[in-house]
Amino acid sequence: MPALRRWRRNMYARRSDGTLPTLLMIAGLPASGKSTVARRLAGVFGMPVLEKDDLKEALFDTVGFRNYPEKRQLDVAANAVLLRAAGAVLDAGNSLCMVNNFRADMESGVREFLAAHPCRAGMLFLTGDADVFWHRYAERDRVGARHIAHALPDHYPLLSGEPMPNTVMSRERFREVFENLGMADFRVDCPSVCVDVTDPNAVNFDALTDRVSEMLGITKGAEHE
Template sequence: MPSSPTVIAISGPPAVGKSTLARGLATRLTLPLLSRDAIKEALFDTLGYDDRLQSKRFGAAAAAVLFTQLTDILGAGTSCLTESNFRRTHSSDDFRRLVKDTGARVVQVQLTADGPTLLKRFAERSATAERHPGHGDQNNLDEFSAELLAGAYEPLDVPGDVLTIDATDPAAVSLDDLAAQLATLLDHPTHPPTSPPA
């Protein structure tokens, strides 16, 4: 095992497939996964939801909780994964502070996609039950359209490896291969998902 814990930070624009990929990697790497949206949606379910301003406030609160949890887990010497739309301008300072406080290494997995495909995927997802209604995505298309059409984020301004994955066609992304690549960086064994007993 490496001498310091590692946080695998999975990022990219909305609707690029971060949550699905993160869950698959967490299973294969047998590492805990922390998601900002999971925290935010728990706040929606507990406190209710109303408008975009409230969603942004909950988002800020969820980010604060996320980095507190990451500090605790990494500070205990345990590697983990985290996923969110970590923007370079918003989240680099948080990750630098995390590295300073815990001694952790950061490995970034940056998901990208063709811009028009991503915009279409975002619009389609907002009309289904796949997305928690508290996010209000059906009303946010104009706000996110430029970001979606760009198709990618700049990596965080933190030291460490950066893996860029084209997720335009999610079926073309091999979770097993990516998990093996990350396991090599972590010196950590992978565990392919097992089928439930018949």
Template sequence: MGKPVLVIVNGLPGTGKTTLSRRLAADLKLPVFGRDSLYETLYDALEGQANDRQSRLGHASFALLYHVADTILAADKSLIVEGFFGNIELRSAEFLQLQQRTDLAPLQILCHADGELLLERFLARMESSERHGGHQDRKWLEQHKERLLRGQLAPLKLAGQLLEIDTTAPHSSAYAKLLGQVQRVLANGHSL
């Protein structure tokens, strides 16, 4: 019997992490937890008392994500977490701490896409009425536009498998291949 697998779906904003994670979760019958969803839940629970708290809410949402993952992994169950884990050094260290507490097999899925397309997606999402009001998208874009235009994020510094998927023009064959790879990792508990 293998170790529980922590599937980490990472990538720049607009790369389709949430969509991919939900699809994988449905096909694999795994729970999925998104960092943005936890942030939005905390934001709403505090009734938007935001400006000075948004940074703390961001930190709290990561801490909550790791706590939930730790609890599920400790029960010897696999799960999916997704988010923009863009501070590579810090997030790698946090995932390594989680790995030290729980004997897990990390599987990182790194999403990337054409930078111009990511900018278009980001702007469209920012203007959407469906976008949660707690996000500071304009501020983030002012600080990270060039990073977004590069289209790719460096992977986290973790042992384990790394799979990449280009979401510029999603193809069902690319998803089917990725799904098969993830199924093999889950079946083996850590190796393709």
């Protein structure tokens, strides 16, 4: 990016108190609890939440897909829109929480994003037992607890009169499409906090909030001010 453009973004991003906006990235495998944690932390720190899956579901409903490659392209598009929208928020001097199951091949793109949009960035990575996450993931699909298009492999919407297929992902498929793509250990060069969420009830949320606050250099409710 040309130096002048970087300078302009840096000037726009700074708030009235001279500080940069805050970006909290939350990453981890599917079913690790990213959305739940994001909503709680965003409420504490007064940040809006941008989540890739929300964008992807909007694309499912407005564009749809006729095969798996088209479905993958919607994922690529959702990631691109997520970064574009997050960049606009940061450039306006506003803080936010960005949620995604980042893949290893996205590391360079995220680094470029952070370089292009001045902010105080930190990553909260949710880790734990992948077998437990798979069981949660499969149960969500079994009971229809999320948008059905996430589980459909080759077309959406369903055709008129088409029966609902079995959409429960096998353990092997979970490993292939999520773990083997580096979602279990995604990292970028910024301050980070890693927390084991195998048992969500064992997570001390107050202690986690304090760790995130220290990582980002902000206080509770600071982004409301």
